[in-house]
Amino acid sequence: MAVVELFGTWFSPYAYRVIWALKLKGISYEYIEEDIRNKSPLLLQYNPIHKKVPVLVHDGKPICKSTVILQYIDEIWPQNPLLPADPYDRAVALFWIKFADDKVYLMSKLYQADGEEQRAAVKEWLEMLEVMEEHALIGGKKFFGGDEINMVDIAFSFVAHWLGVLEDVVGLEIFEPHKFPRVSSWIQNFKSIPLIKENLPDADKMSAFSKHGREMMLASKSN
């Protein structure tokens, strides 16, 4: 059996996407924790272009970029499919995956901002949540994938768990459940799935780690 290795970091929403996909498919893998401030020679060899996690190494061959990794996993191990088979439905799913992926930068944008920049970042967050509420979750679906989660749910997971941590770190409430009832239901359903619930980074640990980093960053900004 070919060896599967995953390079990740304990707080990375991108790494968790791959962890969940592997677990959903029942694939055993070896996890290697990377220190992003001191990247291993192996990571730099496997991902020379972006030098980032996650990287999946299957049978010695590296695959980089979480969305590319997810599609690879889905093709190699077809059990519990993560994308629809129908070409049109698949194109719609890929559209939402790209949409979610293009918005993850809002995490660091809000994290790094204060003052006017922070107001702008919050506005972008609310616009994104509105699109999710009005366009992506229509039809009374339990998950983006229907009755079961699929790659789209996995792509939006940063909203389900990491946003809450970010709100705590910056001291702002961005997500008001009554304003986004569909998204709110989806978050509750998503986090209730045992495989997801049992595989999430500790929120308090992330919060403490991020708060400290943010204090230092804002202090150096004002100097």
Next chain:
Amino acid sequence: MEDEVVLLDFWPSSFAMRVKIALGEKGIKYKCKQEDLFNKSPLLLEMNPIHKKIPVLIHNGKPISESLIILQYIDQVWNHKSPLLPSDPYQRSQALFWADYIDKKIYGIGRRVWMGKEDQEEAKEELMQCLKTLDRELGNKLYFGGQNIGVVDVALVPFTTWFYSYETCGNFSIEAGCPKLVAWAKRCKENYQSVSEALPHPLQIYEYVMELKKRLGLV
């Protein structure tokens, strides 16, 4: 029943050119509708309400947006000839990685080059770095797809009509830094009618860029 295929287009758009190449490769008959990006049609706003951007492929009334997603859709539906993606999953993952790299880099950096603002020098350096990376990735292959063009070739070749504009606005030479890439672009146009038909002449693009710069108050 005949398939109805419509492409919402904007002729200078590299992203739309990708779709035209793919449709050409597969021999698909389609209707091309030009959009005015300063005055978007109700159809475009209906078919792509989230981003309001072209290209949009409308297949039997159903819209597909985002050029790389459109390419994958075309490849899946019209799988009788000219495969755009490799059949091997690992090769496919590498192709999608490079297509994504091109997507994230070339348009944004290229724009900063032709706009000619304070960050132009920085943008030129970044553009050359990206193109050199792609030049290295191509290596001695005929095409990124191997013996035939594939999704990476289709994703990148439209930007080559913009090279003249980048070079002229930025006062530098791309060929000097990436000879293999420039030779590859020539090869694509010479050997693939779908490419030569989809790509406007570089001077037409330059004319468009100069008009746009005037409109934006940059000249």
